[in-house]
Amino acid sequence: MTYAVETIDLTRVFKRGKSTIKALDNVNISIRKGEIFGLLGPNGAGKTTLIRILATLLLPTSGEAYVNGYDVIKEPDKVREIINIVSGGERAGYGILTVRENLWYYSQLYGYGWREGWKKVDELINLLDMKDFANVRLNRLSTGMIQKYNLARGLINDPKILFLDEPTLGLDVEVARYIRKIIKNLVRENPDKTILLTTHYMAEAEQLCDRIAIIHKGRIIAEGTSDDLKHMVSKEKIFKVEVRGIVGALDYIRKINGVKALTYKGDIVTGVTSIRLVLSDNDLISKIVEALNEKRFKVLSVVKVEPTLEDVFLKLVGARLVE
Amino acid sequence: MNRKFKLLFLAAFGRAYIRIVGGNRELSWILWEIILPLLMVTSVVYAYQSLGAPGEYIGFVILGGAMMSYWFNVLWGMGSSLYWEKERGNLEVFMITPAPLEGLLLGMALGGMFNTTLRASSMIIVGVLFFRAKFVFETLPTAFLIFFLTLLALYSLGMAMASLYLMYSRSGWRASELLSEPIMFLSGLYYPITVFPMILQIIASILPLTIGLDGIRRSLILGENVLDLTWHVFLLSAMIPILMVIAVKLLRYMEYKAKREGRLILRWM
Numbered sequence: 001m002t003y004a005v006e007t008i009d010l011t012r013v014f015k016r017g018k019s020t021i022k023a024l025d026n027v028n029i030s031i032r033k034g035e036i037f038g039l040l041g042p043n044g045a046g047k048t049t050l051i052r053i054l055a056t057l058l059l060p061t062s063g064e065a066y067v068n069g070y071d072v073i074k075e076p077d078k079v080r081e082i083i084n085i086v087s088g089g090e091r092a093g094y095g096i097l098t099v100r101e102n103l104w105y106y107s108q109l110y111g112y113g114w115r116e117g118w119k120k121v122d123e124l125i126n127l128l129d130m131k132d133f134a135n136v137r138l139n140r141l142s143t144g145m146i147q148k149y150n151l152a153r154g155l156i157n158d159p160k161i162l163f164l165d166e167p168t169l170g171l172d173v174e175v176a177r178y179i180r181k182i183i184k185n186l187v188r189e190n191p192d193k194t195i196l197l198t199t200h201y202m203a204e205a206e207q208l209c210d211r212i213a214i215i216h217k218g219r220i221i222a223e224g225t226s227d228d229l230k231h232m233v234s235k236e237k238i239f240k241v242e243v244r245g246i247v248g249a250l251d252y253i254r255k256i257n258g259v260k261a262l263t264y265k266g267d268i269v270t271g272v273t274s275i276r277l278v279l280s281d282n283d284l285i286s287k288i289v290e291a292l293n294e295k296r297f298k299v300l301s302v303v304k305v306e307p308t309l310e311d312v313f314l315k316l317v318g319a320r321l322v323e
Numbered sequence: 324m325n326r327k328f329k330l331l332f333l334a335a336f337g338r339a340y341i342r343i344v345g346g347n348r349e350l351s352w353i354l355w356e357i358i359l360p361l362l363m364v365t366s367v368v369y370a371y372q373s374l375g376a377p378g379e380y381i382g383f384v385i386l387g388g389a390m391m392s393y394w395f396n397v398l399w400g401m402g403s404s405l406y407w408e409k410e411r412g413n414l415e416v417f418m419i420t421p422a423p424l425e426g427l428l429l430g431m432a433l434g435g436m437f438n439t440t441l442r443a444s445s446m447i448i449v450g451v452l453f454f455r456a457k458f459v460f461e462t463l464p465t466a467f468l469i470f471f472l473t474l475l476a477l478y479s480l481g482m483a484m485a486s487l488y489l490m491y492s493r494s495g496w497r498a499s500e501l502l503s504e505p506i507m508f509l510s511g512l513y514y515p516i517t518v519f520p521m522i523l524q525i526i527a528s529i530l531p532l533t534i535g536l537d538g539i540r541r542s543l544i545l546g547e548n549v550l551d552l553t554w555h556v557f558l559l560s561a562m563i564p565i566l567m568v569i570a571v572k573l574l575r576y577m578e579y580k581a582k583r584e585g586r587l588i589l590r591w592m
Contacts, residue, residue, distance in 0.1 A: 014585055052588070055419045059582045080421040092412040096345040108337030109420035111330050153416070 002069040004161050004194035005031040005054060010063035012049050012218075023049040025218040026063070031211075034191045036183070038209030039198040040309065042319075046218040047198035048087075051163045054196070055085050067161055081110075083161045086154035088169025091146060095139030099130065099149050102138055103156060110157040124152040128182065144175035151182060162186075164197045168204060176204075183208060202309040214313060221316050226309065233307040233315050236260055237282050240305050241275045241289070244298040250275070253291055258284045261314045272300065278315050327423065334422035338430020339437070346438050356438065357445045364388030364446055367513050368454050382458055382544045385450030387512035389443035390473075390536050394506065396439040397477045398499045401431050402484035406492055414489075415588040424574060428485055432478040459546035466542040468549065472559035473535025479566035480531070486570070486577040490586055510536055531566075534558050 012024040024046045031037040039047050052058040053065055056076035064071070070078040093102040100121055107117035125134045128148050133141060141149065147167070154162060164183065168176035184207075187193050199205050205212050206226045213223040222229055246266040253259060258280040266273040277288065282304070289299050313319075347353055364384060371380045408414040408427075417427055450456035484502070488495035509516070509527040516527045516537070527533045538555035541547040549556065581587035 057415060057418055057582065057588055058585055059579075077421055080419055083419065085416075085419055090412055090416075092416040094341055094345055094413070096348050097341060101341070101344065105337045105341050106416070106420070108333040109330070109417065109422040109426075111326065111333055111421075113333065157420075 002033075003030045003066070004033045004035065004068060005029065005037070005196060006066045007050070007054075008064040010050070010053065010065055011061050012046075012053060012058065013061045022218050024053075024060070027215075027218070027220055029213055029220060029223070031194060031196060033194055034187065035210045036187055036195045036197060036208050038205040038212040039196065039215055040200065040202065040205045040212055040313070041198075041215035042200055045215045047215060048165055049218075050215075051085065051165050051196065051198060054079075055083055055163060056080060081157075082159055083163065084154040084157055084159040085163040085165060086150050086167050087164075088147070088166035088171075090150050092153075093138045093149070096137060098135050098137055099141070099145075099152075100125070100134050102149070103152055106153050106156045120156060121152075124155055127155075128152050144171055147171055147175060147179060151179060155186075160192065161194045161196070164195060166199055167197070168199070168201065180204065180208060202313075206309060212309070214309075214316065216313075216317050222312065229309060229312045230307045233278060233311045235280075236307070236311070236315065237279045237285075238305050238307050238311050239277045239279060239285050239288075240301075240303045241277065241285075241292070242300040243273050243275065243292055244300055245271060245273065247273045247275070247292075247295075247297060252295070253277075253288055256284065256287055256291065259288070261311075261318050263314055263319065273297075276311070276314065278311055326421075330422045331426040331429070334420075334426025335429035335433060338427050339433035340430075342431060342434025343437050346434065347441075353441065357442050360388065360392060360442055361446060361449055364450075368450075372454075378455070378457060379544050381450065381454050382456040383515070383540055384513055385446055385454070385456045386540055386543065387536060389446045390532065390539070391507065391512050392439045392442045392446070393436070393474060393477060394510075394532055395503075396435045397481035398484065398503055400435045400439070401428065401478065401481035402488055402495065402499055404431050404435075405485045405488040406495060409488070409492060409588065412588075418587065424489075424578060425482070425571065428482045428574075431485075432481060436474060436478070458543045462542040462546055462548050465547070465549045465552060466539050469535055469538035469542065469552065469555055469559065472556065472563065473531055473539070476531035476535070476559055476562045476566055479563060479570045482570035483566070483573050486574040489574070490577040490581045490584075492586070506530060506532060509533065512536070528558075531559060531562050534562075 007027050007029050010024055010027040011022070014021045014023055027046070027050060039050065041047050049058065053060050054067055054072060056072050056079050059073060066072065067079045068082055072079050103121040103124065104117045107120050112120055125131055128151060130148055130152060133145050138149070151167070167183070168179050171179065183195060183197070187195060197205070197208060209226070211223065211225055212229060213220045214229070215221070222232065246268070247264055250262060250264060253262060259277065260280060261278040262275060264273055264275040279285065285302060289302060292299055367384045368381055371384060405414065408417070451458070484495070484498060487498050509523070510530055510532040511527065516524050516533060519527065534555050538552050541552060578587070
């Protein structure tokens with residue numbers, strides 16, 4: 001079986017002066033054709049490095065990588081014909097030219113020619129509802145418009161495999177929702193298309209992806225459907241506790257036997273700290289409330305919640321995905 | 324048409340279109356591009372006039388100024404353009420397409436030639452109209468032949484320069500600086516290289532700009548035809564394939580090295 005994307009023991013080491021950084025450490029993934037595959041991990045986990053290798057922009061230090069069966073090292077030209085990348089926060093293009101002109105330029109790089117190029121551009125402008133700003137110079141676009149333009153550029157060659165690297169990064173809720181809808185529809189309407197999506201937004205991964213891999217410090221630490229991953233914390237009890245005041249390191253809670261992981265986030269404006277706990281037993285929560293009271297923190301609420309991918313990450317890594 | 328060749332042609336066409344349309348969209352840019360370089364040439368013309376130099380020197384300087392525009396375009400417009408493409412993220416987007424990098428560089432070269440021709444033409448027009456520069460128009464085809472060969476050689480050199488930027492980014496500027504003033508000095512942009520000692524004349528003669536400029540001056544000012552300038556044509560024709568092969572090999576090597584070391588799309592360096 002030919003996978004849309006397959007990596008075998010893929011490793012990439014960067015040298016920075018005398019030290020070395022292992023950005024990818026024996027990564028093995030197999031993405032089936034027609035799948036939306038999510039790569040979930042914090043900043044610096046290795047997501048972008050993986051995409052850059054798959055997109056033939058970077059050579060691996062060791063291991064193998066195939067895109068639609070083509071070797072990214074030996075057959076980069078074949079890989080480039082069938083892929084494209086859209087990155088969040090990307091501002092590639094020529095500011096003095098309009099959206100249409102920029103897209104036409106990219107169409108030439110895929111061999112469309114003059115007329116076919118303009119035709120393809122107009123198709124994408126209609127598809128992504130970009131008529132309002134199609135003739136506006138790129139340097140005058142808002143962040144949301146830029147990302148729609150980026151997506152149009154990413155679809156210009158009708159790629160079989162699309163790499164989306166944090167595509168909704170920095171976008172407002174409405175535009176992010178729109179971009180996600182387009183991604184979802186794209187695969188629904190073209191079942192032969194495959195998407196590799198990197199994100200650190202768990203909701204996005206859950207909403208869009210058929211399967212998800214969690215990457216941390218260059219290693220894939222878990223892989224499966226969203227339900228498979230959540231099943232990893234099915235035995236644990238997840239609680240969300242809100243307390244008045246900004247708490248410290250909470251080491252006295254971590255030390256309680258049965259506390260598997262915890263994270264907390266203080267809101268300076270409201271003065272409330274939200275603590276998320278992964279516990280082995282329901283009864284432990286009373287001990288925790290007691291410990292907080294002893295430290296003179298007023299407990300505002302205690303809620304038992306359904307596990308999320310955040311809890312999976314928390315259990316596996318011991319830290320929050322998004323700090 | 325072979326797919327690779329088609330992509331090379333279309334990438335060059337697309338990039339040249341961007342450079343020409345983008346570079347001339349603002350009228351003020353065109354004026355600056357034309358007026359400022361004229362000042363340098365004008366000052367040299369006045370210097371010669373005040374020294375009572377023969378009238379041929381005016382045409383001599385005008386042609387030198389025009390050719391200097393092309394050389395600066397090769398050094399700064401083509402070589403360092405790749406640096407800016409990298410910084411803006413355009414190189415990354417280009418490199419994931421199947422279009423060959425040579426197409427991007429060829430497009431930059433063609434677009435740059437077009438824009439520089441506007442500048443160079445304005446110099447010649449100003450030289451003829453205001454300074455009464457005299458040219459022999461009967462030998463124009465010879466001048467064009469040498470001009471065309473010179474551009475091919477210079478832009479091949481530009482492609483080799485660009486590959487340095489691919490790998491070393493901003494540090495590539497040092498190479499451009501290294502080739503900027505010394506070549507202006509050696510190629511005789513504002514004076515005949517016969518003023519140099521023999522050893523310097525020999526060194527200067529291996530530069531395509533020196534040979535091209537000398538050939539164009541001889542044809543347009545002294546009226547020499549292609550038979551008188553066979554040596555110039557031969558040398559330039561021999562340099563072009565050598566420089567092209569070097570440029571392509573260097574480009575491929577630097578691309579590989581940059582991908583291996585992770586510098587291909589590394590910004591802020």
